[in-house]
Amino acid sequence: MNFVQPIRDPEVIREIKRFLKEKSHRNYILFLVGINSGLRISDILPLRVQDAKKPYFNLRETKTNKQKRIDMTAALRKELNEYIQEKEDHEYLFASRKGINKPIGRSMAYKILREAAAHVNLDDIGTHTLRKTFGYHFYQQTKDVALLQEIFNHSDPKVTLRYIGINQDSMDKAMKKFKI
Template sequence: MNFVQPIRDVEEIRAIRRYLREKSYRNYMLFVTGINSGLRISDILKLRVSDTKRPYFNLVEMKTEKLKRIEITPGLQREFKEYVVEMENHEYLFKSREGINKPIGRSMAYKILRDAASHVNLENIGTHTLRKTFGYHFYKQYKDVALLQRIFNHSEPRITLDYIGIHQDEMDSAMKNFKI
């Protein structure tokens, strides 16, 4: 199992957004939803158009089976308004081209993200990168590990900081500055 990293560099995020937007609106929206919601890919893929019609996501997390309510950012709300304009409420947001109204699978989401990552020469990228990217930038903006811990349903702040790569950043920085 590969250990995936958040995308720390905002310019790399912008480059991926541009690349995906040019290639596929659906794939762009998958990326934007992930980095702006902090949801796991399993929860993102089961979202329907109707889930975008209120100012929050209300769902039962597949992994934890816990009820989760998370506010949709204003920017993501604007993106959804444009994206779903010609879609029906019952449709999946990220429909597969196979079958009628089936969402893409985890493996397709992985392929989409790996393709975009290779375009900007990023390694250690997977579907969890979306959630970790959200967490990393949320933490950098608010410095509130307790709130992020609750958003992610983690049991301890240490787990959250490890998960989003903050401890890795600290170790990397210390090693760069270390000398004997």
């Protein structure tokens, strides 16, 4: 498995949003949910319209089997309300075109993200990039590694910082300043 990175540059995020919204509203919303919730792709894909009608996501994590509640940002809430307007409660948020009321799979989510990444010339991108992007920007805005560690259910703050690429940023910055 390749090691993926968060999307650090807000301009790149804006361009990906624009690109995805132009191509597919579903794909745009998938990206928004991922970068605004910190949820794993395995917890995003099974979401249904009824799950998006509350001001939070309430779910049992697939990986940990732990109950989790994540409040939605106001911007995400607004976008989701618009997206689900004509949809039925039982429908999947990210419905596949294959079969009747089935969600897209992990491989389709990966293809969507890879296409957007190619558009902005990014490498090291995968479905986990969404979660890492959330974490990176959450940390940059709050500097609260303990809270982020709790959100991600990590055992140690060092794990969280390495996970979101902060350690890599620090090393890169130090190497740029290094002189002999």
